[in-house]
Amino acid sequence: MNLVNLESVSHAYGPKPLLSDISLGVEAGERIGVVGRNGGGKTTLLSVIAGAVRPDTGRVTHNRGLRVGFLSQQDTLAPDATVKEIVLGGLAEHEWAGDQRVREILSNLIGDLDLEARAADLSGGERRRTALAQLLIDDHDLIMLDEPTNHLDIEAIAWLAGHLAGRKSALVVVTHDRWFLDAVSTRTWEVVDGRVERYEGGYAAYVLAKAERARIAQAAEERRQNLMRKEIAWLRRGPPARTSKPKFRVEAAQALIANEPPARETVELMRFAAARLGKTVYDLEDVTLHAGGPGSGPLVLDHLTWQFGPGDRIGLIGVNGSGKSSVLRLLAGTVKPDDGRVVRGKTVRLAHLSQELAELDPERRVLESVEEIRKYLQVGKKEWSASQLLERLGFKGEAQWKIVGSLSGGERRRLQLLRLLMDDPNVLLLDEPTNDLDIETLNELEDLLDAWPGTLILVSHDRYFLERVTDRCVALLGDGTLSLLPGGVDEYLERRAAGTALTARVASVTTTTTTTSPGAAAQGSAASAAGPAQAASSGLSAKEERELRKELGRLERQLGKLSDRESELHAAMAEAATDYARLGTLDAELREITAQKESVEAEWLETADRLGD
Template sequence: MANAAPTNLISAESLTVVHGSRVLLDAVSLGLSHGDRVGVVGRNGDGKSTLLRLLARRQEGDGGRVTHTGGLRLGMLDQGDVLPPGATVREAVLGDLPDHVWASQPKVRDVLTGLLGGIDAAEVGGLDVAVGTLSGGQRRRVALAALLTGEHDVVVLDEPTNHLDVEGVDWLARHLAARWPAGTGALLVVTHDRWFLDAVCEKVWEVHDGVVDPYEGGYAAYVQTRAERSRVAAVTEERRQNLLRKELAWLRRGAPARTSKPRFRLDAAAALIADEPPPRDTVALARMATTRLGKDVLDLENVSLDRGEGSRRRRLLDTVTWRLGPGDRIGVVGVNGAGKSSLISLITGELAPDAGRVKRGTTVVVAHLSQDVHEIDEVGELRALEAVEKVAGHVRLGDRDVPAGQLLERLGFTAQRAWTRVDDLSGGERRRLQLLRLLMAEPNVLLLDEPTNDLDTDTLAAVEDLLDGWPGTLVVVSHDRYLLERVTDTQVALFGDGALRQLVGGVEEYLRRRAEGVGAVTRETPRPAAAPDGAVVRAARKELARLERRLEKLGEREVALHAAMAEASTDHARVGALDAELRAVLAEKDEVEDAWMTASELLE
């Protein structure tokens, strides 16, 4: 007997929503069943949050209906959640549950540790602090913790990663992946965090032009399928499309070792685009950056920086030496309170170090995208295009001049929105305009502080494409792993112990080090470690050079194996042998990277 179709926990029939003269949802029908893990994407304003509220029955539509299965337990985190200001964190999250009860529940303890550790670390009263005294970000984490400590068949989350750092996003992804047994429970989430979408979701719903299009797989599969649906005339693009079709046909036939879940193999997907040019020509951009900047950009030399007063005074940077060169593209991650914003302020000159010096090149022109969109209030009466052209009519990107109107279009401003007053723009549009105005001034050092705030996934891709052609030194502070790995070439971390460490393994290495307890934030001012002697330094430098050569060769072999797997995609035996060799290469690469870190720490 054939298995019965799964019963929908939530069913929507002919949902229709009209805002003014615009149809947000046009007779949309869909369902959410046990085992579904769905990410919702789409442009800002196209109806993602509206769809969630309708499905949760927190909002009535203009047509259609939503039904819930009997006894459904649904929990929702809305963007506008309001916590009672007089309540304590304990009351908001745990209600009147006695300590001995919740402390015996592993899930509750995990939620408190994963989401509220930052509040405890700030020593503002821990669980007994009043909600009304917390920052917006802390209140958001409390609301999320209150939801996740409950028992729900369906969890609906609207932008849950807002105000979470890299570590918090990683924890939330792991928690949701393990929250229900396989095939049970359902998750529906709106987020612009593309790494999170890939880590958590097995389906994607794209909301656009009044409809909801379903895609199987996470964000990578969604992008891959969109690429497949598009047709491009160029020969190289046509070849890539043929490879996509070939791979998709293989996936449909099914590999012997494949699981029942229709997941896309990331290694094969990487091989499919191996013949594509890199997103940016780093050599050419570095050459242009050197022309604009010279060889000296910015050096922090033995810099120490203390913040706070009295017993709360803490050393953020302890004899840190860091050099930014022309064309460097660096991502910065770190624990809350470790000094990321202070590091940016040292670069801009807003802060002076307590010891050491900050040396800037004579031609350096710094632009800083802060988190405050009110910076463009001064041009609120202007149209969007006028606000950009007030800075400059065109800008040099890569090897060509781009007019202001074309840049606005690239970042999603239609002709109508380009002539909208700045005061009437949405938060996401103001954020894009803020960035464009900075770029129009043609700085040669660009500092981006959490640039993904208020931007949808399509706009983020457009911003990344724009930055690919920008010839200067780029420093990005962000909790968005996808963005960091997409637009920067190297990452550094502040662990809260006064040091600035390079992350050879990227964000994954940062999370591993944090799990191992590296860099716990302390209140004592760290003392500088004794410098290694000259012989040790010379030996470490020699070992670093050897390990870097080995890493380069392993990287080349990894690329070659991916290409070979793509060529042999229909030969299962050959793919299996290549996959085994690839795993061995990756294992050796991990060992070499660990050895590199050991040697490099002697030189910090």
Template sequence: MAGRANLLNLEAVTAHVPGDASRVLLDAVSLGVERGDRIGVVGLNGGGKTTLLDVLTGDRPVEGGRVSRVGGLRMAHLAQRDAFPEGSRVRDVVLANYGADHEWASDPRIRDVLDGLGITDIERSTDGLSGGEKRRVALAAALIGELDLVVLDEPTNHLDVEGIGWLATHLIERRCAVVVVTHDRWFLDTVCTRTWEVAGGRVESYLGGYADWIYARAERSRQADAAEQRRRNLARKELAWLRRGPPARTSKPRYRIEAAEALIADVPPPRNTVELMQFATNRLGRTVLELEDATVRIAERTLLDRVTWRLGPGDRVGVVGVNGSGKTTFLRALTGERPLDSGKRVQGSTVKLEELSQELVDLPTGMRVLEATEAVAKYVRFGKQEMTASQVLERLGFPASRQWTPVGQLSGGERRRLQLTRLLMSEPNVLLLDEPTNDLDVDTLSNLEDLLDGWPGTLVVVSHDRYLTERVCDTVVALFGDGRITHLPGGIDEYLRRRESASTPVLSTPAAATPRTSAAEQRAAHKEAARLERRMETLATREERLHQQLAEAATDPSRLAELDRELKDVVAERESVELEWLAAAERAEA
């Protein structure tokens, strides 16, 4: 069929780690992308996923084999890093192929992309954009225009739950082919019709999305186990033959293997909520964390308005909300790091609280990974299961070969995984996780969820990873910007329905109309918003520079501590300024 014509083919393609010919990332790989394919690419960090995408797009030459593309192929590539020309505007990046405004403003597809990604000011300079803003601008540039193939490397980074949902719907409704690397399992399952697994230099192809890939991989593992068992049986029979001579002829064993039954039989039991609740109550008592008549203000905005909220023993709560809604500030209020403006915070006497923040913390750079973990504890208990530090490290992406790596040589993602491992080894009974899925591949995410499933404590998770939130949390609450903590019995689906309903325009009668801001007040608000925007750009630049300095100072603990303190101050100020800017922008448009 012409509609399923091949757009791109790889034939026996080989690629190595740059500068290290002994490490093969792609080993004689052959595969193709057909028109209309939506392919998810999965695999361990460093396994070759980004290399595969760079080979597909031609951004990286191959060391062996051939890449062929159909003539006139219209293709866009969202790379892992977002780099824009110095002094450029958002318009220059996103609308580079369009001249006057009327050439794009009347196109509903372009407006849909800009609105869906929250891009409202196309005249803004790209120099002062935060990492998340740069990502959305680069993604918009990749999605605009008539395309045959879109290649996306981590497009869901920095998008909230709504943004990820919009992107999934957008890609499904488009007619072009898609190849995407992402660690967001819900996104993979929703969008993809085929999955490529990159591992050991090979690329295995599976029909379906994430759930289908997991099933196929489990079935492959079951078959391998069955083959190994048959080999062992043959070895035992051969040994018996040698020991006692030719045996009497016997009937052959009969095997009755049904894949579904075998898989279900090997699945561990679901989380035992009653048992974990009993563990948690024994460890925590009745009082964990409580906010009584609490008010939290950020600049002119009220995050919590006289809220009373209780977190009980064994509660597992997911917190959702748009970017900038105050989720991180809410966690800081729970920990006591951010004092309440009024009201009272109560913490139980037996609470041992730990928080995984979005910022990297100081790590003992003079130690090796296993030593830094065992310095916290050599053993940890998850419910009834006891694990060694080495076992926990392996579950969180540190194989035995990496456990003796000096901490100072770890990448940013590995440092965050080590931070999480040390936190779990300290055996807290209350755990607050702020975006724990950052820099984790799908296998590590699955192992983290498995660990948290058996963790007998109280858990609060802020995450845009819908799959993780729905897997490890029993309750979902939302911050809608109305000063309340809203319980959502219907989970994230209910959150999305409420957000969609709130954004639907409603025609008001003159009697019910909201009083408009005066022209003078609007001009003042515009000036204030512009001033705050410049301040945000300055802080974003400082934040990016501090991240670079942190990476450069990896072997200097005292310098790391100083930079980390400065980074926390900058991040806190930027969040405060962003909320002030939002309030000023609302007044300017009223």
């Protein structure tokens, strides 16, 4: 049964029709991902379905009593309302605190944010998370989300995908995050040229189906051309002999990629990169770095030694505030380490795309702004003109002659990125390059980066883009080191989940031990002084208590040895940064040590609990 029906709907802004005679419906429980170029009508379609925009022509009908939750790109939070008032409304504390679903939403979206903070004092990301939490806590028959992953880190995006997939509500979501689309959607709508093309499955299925449609259309066009040539030949030669009609077979989707080469010629790119850069790109030697400057703000790196080599394509992962941008600024030379030194190769030609848009001359035209850097660029084995590259990144035809001052934020970001590439760097530092880019532009950017020889260090919450353009991932896990992730984003999420669970276990024990002496020696002396009285109060005999304290000491010594070995392995992995076979061996041992450490910590917690410490 359809929850919403659109019948012959059309809508335009100015002379451009965004929707033309659209008829479609949203079924109960259906999860739909909406894709298309920026400005193509995706947000308009969502607004029309939600009833927030009345179409120029046609009819939109909702089921009686339909509960619609709509997250638009512009929040409407009351500036004087607190986070608690916005998200929880009039719920009493015992109501929401006792609700597992509400606690989970608060934990993953609100986190450490003060519930008494006013909306006017929140950052853009905090406002977005607050609005999303408010929507998810309520019950809806249909949830409509416009770019819900904006301002969310990889961890929060993974949680949101799982949460939405587990809800019974119907879902319509607009996003450029292709991993998220694949994780949540069972159907895909593409808004193109005023039409809505419908496909079964998520993003991956949509790409295959679209390619197959294109192949069939090409075959049909070739057949039409062949028939036209035959018709012309007949007109020139007279009646032809009777011939059989040509037959075309529809290939399976897998045949489209059977002979497709790898996205990147890794060996060849590494060879080019080594020739352009030499052996040294960046060497970090015993570097200590705080996010807010020497000694201030969170600790990002703690006496870290690490190497970035020629041809490395590295994705840098971490929660918001972990210091990813600080690491990029350290490599760019805009911030200095608290301690240690950063050795930069003599041949490094750097381009750094930060989250802040660089100043562009607002009076210049787009093409002029690029050509003032360079008119032609060699990408792989092909030479591209500035105009051709602009077209690949979405500036087609007359758009190349627009005044820079009239560009949107997304267009400025594309222009900034292209200007950096035109300067022919051999090291790229990219901080959230996918912000405001649509899927087609992302595909073109990935294709450009595939053929670019150099060292790439990328920070992005777009998991698909991250895994697509990098060869390995490292993470900032809050321990002052860079942790290599052979398993990529999945391994990062596993480590984060394991760390959160361990922290919760430790916290549950330490809250019961705050009244006891802090150190093992003090515990021992307190036990000796208390004697039989303390043993009686804990329900243990004096002998049992002595045995448990002896066991506690043994576990602490074992933990110390495991921690030392863990540090040695991190140092060894930093030294072997370019030896992938050695890295794999070291990482396997590190995982084993980590598992042993967690087991010993759990045993220590259990022993301390029995002692009442």
